[in-house]
Amino acid sequence: MANLYNVILFGAPNSVVELIQEIGRVGRDEKDAVAFLLYNLYHLLKVDLEARNMYMSLECRRLLMLKPFLSTVEFVEAKTGTGLHSCCDFCAKNYSCCLCTLSDIEKLFQHTRYDASKLLTEDENTELYDLLDNDDIVDMSLLLDTLEVTE
Structure with missing residues (x-):
């Protein structure tokens, strides 16, 4: 689908592969895109261990999601941010890279987030x-x- 830059998922996909499939529908033209995953603890009962660990992690969710799909060299490049700026919610909240800006949909949700x-x-x-x-x-x-x- 063209011109889609935001997606909101309600409920946690069962695996990292399913998550990537669902959020991979936006930003196809290489423009910035945002994916929101809204879930509660009940949703986590049905997901596999790898996905559950990623959803509840206190590390970069973007890297945890990408790691199984990247070579060692690609992973190191993604980790060091070579030529990219794409902070997950955890990194944007906990590190000041000074490059993070909120999209309109992120502004809508910024006051409703809680841990x-x-x-x-x-x-x-x-x-x-x-x-x-x-x-x-x-x-x-x-x-x-x-x-x-x-x-």
Whole structure:
């Protein structure tokens, strides 16, 4: 599709490959594009471990997403930012490269962002991590109890 520069995904794609497929529909003409991924902890129950780790990471999400698809040389170039400026939300928030500017859609969402991990106590975070780290099927009642959610 031509002239698409923003995409909003509701719910976390099940894998990094699915995420790339969904966000790869924008910015086809090499102009800057923005992808927003809106999800909650329930969505993370159904994603594979690689995707879950990327969504919850405190590292550059762009590099984590690209790493499986790049050669070592390409990855080093992407990591050092050779000729590119494309900060993910984590990098834009935590590093001052002085090149980050917000698109109109980013301005719309800038005041609604929050870190879900900060909404839980340390003990609740540990319990939730233990639940989500298990590769078995998770009993939703355990997750709801951990988050103190009523059905």
